[in-house]
Amino acid sequence: MKNVKYLLAGVFFGIVLVKAQVISWFRIQEMFQLTSFHMYGVIGTAVVTGIISLQLIKRFHIKTLSGDPIVVAPKKFSKGQIYGGLIFGLGWAITGACPGPLFAQIGMGFSVVAVTLVSAIAGTWVYGAIQAKLPQ
Amino acid sequence: MQLLKFIQQPWHWSVSGLLIGLTVPVLLILGNKVFGISSSLRHICAACFPANITFFKYDWKKESWNLFFAAGILLGAFIAGHYLQDGQDTQVAAATRERLASYGIHDYRALLPPEIFSWQQLFTWKGLIFFVIGGFMIGFGTRYAGGCTSGHSIMGLSNLQWPSLVATVCFMAGGFASANLFIPLIFKWLH
Numbered sequence: 001m002k003n004v005k006y007l008l009a010g011v012f013f014g015i016v017l018v019k020a021q022v023i024s025w026f027r028i029q030e031m032f033q034l035t036s037f038h039m040y041g042v043i044g045t046a047v048v049t050g051i052i053s054l055q056l057i058k059r060f061h062i063k064t065l066s067g068d069p070i071v072v073a074p075k076k077f078s079k080g081q082i083y084g085g086l087i088f089g090l091g092w093a094i095t096g097a098c099p100g101p102l103f104a105q106i107g108m109g110f111s112v113v114a115v116t117l118v119s120a121i122a123g124t125w126v127y128g129a130i131q132a133k134l135p136q
Numbered sequence: 137m138q139l140l141k142f143i144q145q146p147w148h149w150s151v152s153g154l155l156i157g158l159t160v161p162v163l164l165i166l167g168n169k170v171f172g173i174s175s176s177l178r179h180i181c182a183a184c185f186p187a188n189i190t191f192f193k194y195d196w197k198k199e200s201w202n203l204f205f206a207a208g209i210l211l212g213a214f215i216a217g218h219y220l221q222d223g224q225d226t227q228v229a230a231a232t233r234e235r236l237a238s239y240g241i242h243d244y245r246a247l248l249p250p251e252i253f254s255w256q257q258l259f260t261w262k263g264l265i266f267f268v269i270g271g272f273m274i275g276f277g278t279r280y281a282g283g284c285t286s287g288h289s290i291m292g293l294s295n296l297q298w299p300s301l302v303a304t305v306c307f308m309a310g311g312f313a314s315a316n317l318f319i320p321l322i323f324k325w326l327h
Contacts, residue, residue: 003204005166010208013159017209018216019143020152024247026228029236032315035229038149043289045153050294053161062165070164075282075292081303084280085288089310091273093319094266096248098285099278100173100209102271107210108217110248112255115263116271123275124177128191134280 017104025096032093079135084127144222160294169201172287174278176206239323265322281306 017023020042031039056062057070064070092098095116097105102120105113127134163169180203182196225244228236236242241249257263278284281303283292289307292300 002167003201006163006169006201006204007208007211009159009162009166010205010210011212011215012208013156013205014209014212014214015216015220016147016152016155016159016212018213018247019147019220020149020156021146021226021247022152022156023213024226025249025253026226026232026236026244026247028311029315029319030229030232032311033229033232033235035231041149042153042156043285045150046157046290047293049154049157050160050290051296053157054294057161057164064165064168066167068168070168072164072170072295074295075288075297075299077299077302078282080280080282081288081299082306084277084282085303085306086277086310086313087273088277088281088284089307089312090314090318091270091277091310092285092307093311093314094270095274097274098173099177099274100206100284100286102274103173103206103209104213105248105253107213108247109214110246110253112253112258112263112267115258115267116274119268119271120275121177121180123272123277124174124279125181125185125187125189125192125275126272127276127279128178128181128189129187131191 013100014104014107017101018108023097023101023104023108028093028096083135140220141222144220146222146227156290157294160291163205167201169205170287171291172283173202173206173209174275174284174287175199176202177275178279179203235320239319240327261326277310 021027022039022042027039030036054072062070097116099120102113102117106117160171163171179196179199182192182194186192226247228244241251243250252262252266258267281288283300283303285307288300288303293304
């Protein structure tokens with residue numbers, strides 16, 4: 001099964017999310033109340049690590065495990081990044097979670113967050129259904 | 137045992153950030169996969185409830201790695217939550233504790249307050265706002281924005297994409313408005 005490696009990458013990432021406490025509703029409130037540097041430190045370090053990694057991949061033409069060249073498609077701008085971004089931000093502070101942390105909160109034992117996840121799936125579905133009518 | 141004790145402490149932001157950032161090259165090297173988790177919600181819709189909607193008509197099986205990754209997060213969090221915690225209260229800044237006390241939140245034993253995140257709250261106004269409406273905004277907002285904190289704020293910014301910077305600024309703006317205007321109002325109204 002070629003997907004097992006992604007399951008394992010997810011296990012690693014899930015452990016990091018919990019130990020970094022970035023899935024904590026408390027940490028999210030601190031971040032948006034500007035009372036702690038923790039979340040800014042985590043996200044800032046992650047972005048710097050990501051930038052350096054991608055530069056190294058490009059500079060040294062690093063390939064995938066199966067020998068394919070690594071390609072990352074550019075992100076296209078749409079108004080959704082503004083409207084959708086604001087809506088997600090509101091939900092982020094309320095739930096203390098983005099999509100990854102939703103899975104992690106459930107995994108660590110807050111089973112009621114499964115309701116939040118089902119609702120997030122419903123939100124994605126409704127977006128898909130009305131996408132054509134929204135400003136893009 | 138010393139090592140286990142060491143791991144069980146909360147991790148410093150620099151270690152945490154480094155490991156989260158390394159997920160970007162790890163997924164690329166494993167198989168050209170672009171880090172991003174909100175897409176998993178779209179694949180679930182495409183797999184279970186496509187309902188003839190154009191947005192969900194694609195070969196989601198080709199993207200199934202993303203669902204395995206999400207399942208892994210759940211499993212990893214289970215392991216960390218059950219075996220890698222030191223049992224101490226979550227350390228939260230005094231100013232935030234004071235504000236949360238005014239919301240009626242006093243329990244810091246876990247990473248989430250049980251005053252909100254428990255099944256007893258599900259069929260209350262709190263449950264409606266914090267689970268149902270909050271969750272809906274995550275799913276709708278991330279898909280409309282074309283990504284979430286992982287896809288835009290970490291992957292997109294790592295690849296120096298300006299649309300991801302726009303998205304990240306809006307995530308933060310929404311979060312500030314929510315935490316400083318709406319959440320205080322919600323608790324005022326609930327009490």
